Amino acid sequence: MTSIAQKLSDIIGGVFEAQGLPAELGLVRVSDRPDLAQFQCNGAMAAAKQAKKNPREIAQIIVEALSSNDIFSKIEIAGPGFINLNVTDTFLEGYLESSENFGVDATDEQRKVILDYGGPNIAKAMHAGHLRPAIIGDALRRIMAFKGFEVLGDIHLGDWGTHMGMLIGDYIREGEEGLVLNANAQDPETVQKLMDDFSVRYPKASIAAKADEALMTEARAITVKLQDKEAPYYPIWEKIREVSIEGMKQTYGQLGVHFDLWKGEADVHDYIAPMVDDLKAKELAYMSNGACVVDVVTEEDNKEIPPLIIYKSDGAVLYGTTDMATIVERMKLYEPSRIIYIVDQRQSLHFEQVFRAVKKAGITNDNTELTFAGFGTMNGTDGKPFKTRDGGVLRLEDLIAMAKEKADKRLSEVNLADDIKEDEYNDIALKVAIAAIKFADLQNQRQSNYIFDLDRLTSFEGKTGPYLLYQTVRIKSLLRKAKDQGINFEEKEITIQEQDRALALLLGEFSDALNLSIQHYAPHHLCEYIYKLAQAFSSFYANCHILSEEDTAIQASRLKLCQKTALQLETALGLLGIFVPERM
RNA sequence: GCGCCCUUAGCUCAGUUGGAUAGAGCGUUGGUUUCCGGAGCCAAAGGCCAGAGGUUCGAAUCCUCUAGGGCGCACCA
Structure with missing residues (x-):
């Protein structure tokens, strides 16, 4: 179909x-x-x-x-x-009656696809900048899975650099490593306290190390020992990582963003040495200005592409090295047919270097597709990279809390049923808030920069997530009423009338939008479709009597259309990671 | 210096192999609730698609140049 x-x-x-x-x-x-x-x-x-x-x-x-x-x-x-x-309407009716899976045919690509859309550093508070890759990547994961791909979302944590040496060094110097070592990562309160501690301690240690060469040297030394898994550094690190992951799971959980793999740079540490040996054996890696590099420029290039540095002159590895080794691991463990990186556009040259080096080294097969799906920078309303008014970063939790507060306020203004319980109320507020944030972001084309505008991100009217929820909730409410009235429409046939046709035709476009989103790794095509569908329904709803329709055949047909629309909206929204409450 | 990206309505953005009259939302103005949820619906105003050339029957879309903006160019991630 x-x-x-x-x-x-x-x-x-x-x-x-x-x-x-x-x-x-x-x-x-x-x-x-x-x-x-x-x-x-x-x-x-x-x-x-x-x-x-x-x-x-x-x-x-x-x-x-x-x-x-x-x-x-x-x-x-x-x-x-x-x-x-x-x-003909007959064709249209037949299409709607017989289409399965909303008209989406499954891909015949059987192998795995890995999506890399995380990248937060452990022991650091997540900020607004983490929003875009999370939301886009998670949507793509859901969209591709719906199409039948076997998708693995990988968070790819930043957990292995000098920043860890700085943080661990600070704990040891202050004699406070017990705070970490004795922490129970399963206790949310402890996690919260430690995350707060990290977010104060890390910047402090970082600033200190940059100002004091001795501290920096110490941090590097600790990093090396950590990477050799020496105590007490490694156990401290393990705990920091564990706690950080729990903290992240809370934040990502609120957003409804899921990862299948919680891998990080540390996981590929042991792949690096053999990989470099191989690069040397193939005479791809060589010493240049004290560093070990791989050339990636070719004769056809009209631009200067610097070589990829494998080892710095001090012997340390760089992120290009771990990115390469990550591909080594992914090929070994999963043999994906595609690896797609949802990363800031500014890293395009870096990934171009990595991809070329990986292909040169024969780490991937010829039929492995490596894609850099970059996203644009998030700018503030002043057109410059987004910062809060005091020049800092906006914590992701705060952003979510602000949106939720606004949803809360809005909910208290509308006439929700009196019987609503606190749990459901909170659930609705969160769903509305997340819908607002996600849809505002996802409807933008992936590649171009966009303006981060808090008012827009938490707006509920017009082309917004809450509007889409609202339309869906209205239909669900209508269908409930039909059921309560004992109207039996499921076995009846759809008969298209003049007023239904636009909506019916639109229902047949879902698969096109989905395929476009996959083809370009761009969820905004699906957003565009969902919005059009919701709008078409709203228009239809305003024009047509449904429950009060006296002709039972027309009534049943319209109810069926409503049901299909609701299902399609809810499914499509689900693919964006937006979830619909029963009422709002 | 080299390379990449962007410029579409007052603002924020869509616009799939080049196709007919360039579309949304916000904002503005007007209409709309004796009937299923008004976070709605209907309508109006608002555009030399940054500018100039070129290719084509046909260009927001492809090519060249210019202007303005963003970004990246070996030991940070």
């Missing part, structure tokens, strides 16, 4: 092929002139260009070949050679 447009593309593609023309030219899409037709095919014009023929003549041939097909209620040639198409 596919989208309606895809079905039509297959039919018309076949007609093009029968004429000795490429099937791709038969591509049908939803018309951008809904006043003229439901669907359009522009292939005749492209074909005419290739064959140096009159486009209308080619269109005429196609149209004649289609005329025997009874799924079309209108086939017209317009302008220079557009083929305008309408489908």
Whole structure:
């Protein structure tokens, strides 16, 4: 099963092929002139260009070949050679009745896909900057899983650098390592206290180390010992990591962002030495200015690409080294067909270097797709990288709390049922808040920079997450009422009326939006679709009587449409990591 | 210096192989609730798609140049 447009593309593609023309030219899409037709095919014009023929003549041939097909209620040639198409209501009804999985056909790609969308450092408070990769990556994970990919989301923690040496050094100097070592990571209060402690201690230690060469040297020395798993450094580190992960799980949990793998840089430590040996054996790695590097520039390059540094001149590894080793591990453990990085756009050169080095070294197969799906920088309303008013970073927890508070206030203003319990109330407030934050972010195109505007992020009207929840909740409420009234519509047939058609056609576009999102690793296509669907429903709802409709056949048909719309909205929102309450 | 990205309505943003009259939201103005949830619905105003050339039957989209903005270019991540 596919989208309606895809079905039509297959039919018309076949007609093009029968004429000795490429099937791709038969591509049908939803018309951008809904006043003229439901669907359009522009292939005749492209074909005419290739064959140096009159486009209308080619269109005429196609149209004649289609005329025997009874799924079309209108086939017209317009302008220079557009083929305008309408489908019959019978076809539309049949499509809606028979489509499974919302018209999404499963991918035939069987191997694993790894999505890398985390990257927070342990022992540091998560801030607003962590929001984008988390939200986009988690949405892509859900979207691809729905399409049938076997997806693994990896957080890829920053847990192995000099910053750990600084922090551990500070605990030991202050004689306070007991705070960490004796902590119970399963106790949320302890976790919270320690996270707070980290967030004060780490900046302090970092500033001190930068100002004092001796402290920096000590931090580096501790890092080396840590990496050799020496006590007490390693046990302290293990605990810091454990506590940090618990802390992160709380924050990510509130956001509804899930990871399958909680791996970090430390996990690939043991892969580095053999990998470098291999690079040397293959004569790819060599010494340059005291550092060990791999060249990645090629003759075709029109730009300067610096070599990837494997070991610094002091012998320490860099993040490029661990990124390479991470791919070694991923190939060994999972053999993914794709690895997709949801990372800040500014790291594109770095990943280009890593990917080239990895391919040169034969770490991945030729058919392993490594993709850098970069996202734009989050700027403040002043157009500069986002900072809070006092110049600091906005903690992610605070951001969520602010949104929740606003949702809370809004909920208290509307007439919610009196019987609502505190648990449900809080659950609704959080769902509304998260919907607002996520949809505001996800509707932006991934690559371009965007303005972080708190008011917009926590806005509930217009093209927002809460609007989408609201529309879905309204339908669910309507369906509940129908059930309470004992209206039996599930076995009845859908019969499309004039007022239903726009909504019905839109229901058949879901798969197109989903595929576009996967093709470009860009959830905003799905956002666009969901919003259009919600809007179409709202319009339909305002125009049509449903429960008060006297014609029971029409009533049942509309209820079925409502049910399909609600299911589709809820499913699609779920793919964005947005969850719908029963009421709001 | 080299390279990458961006510039679409007052603001924030969509715009899929180049296609017909460039679309949303916010804001502004007007209408809308004797009937299923008004976080709604309907409508209006608002655009030389940064500018100039070029390719094409046809350009916001492709090419070149210019202006403005962002970012990256070996031992930070």
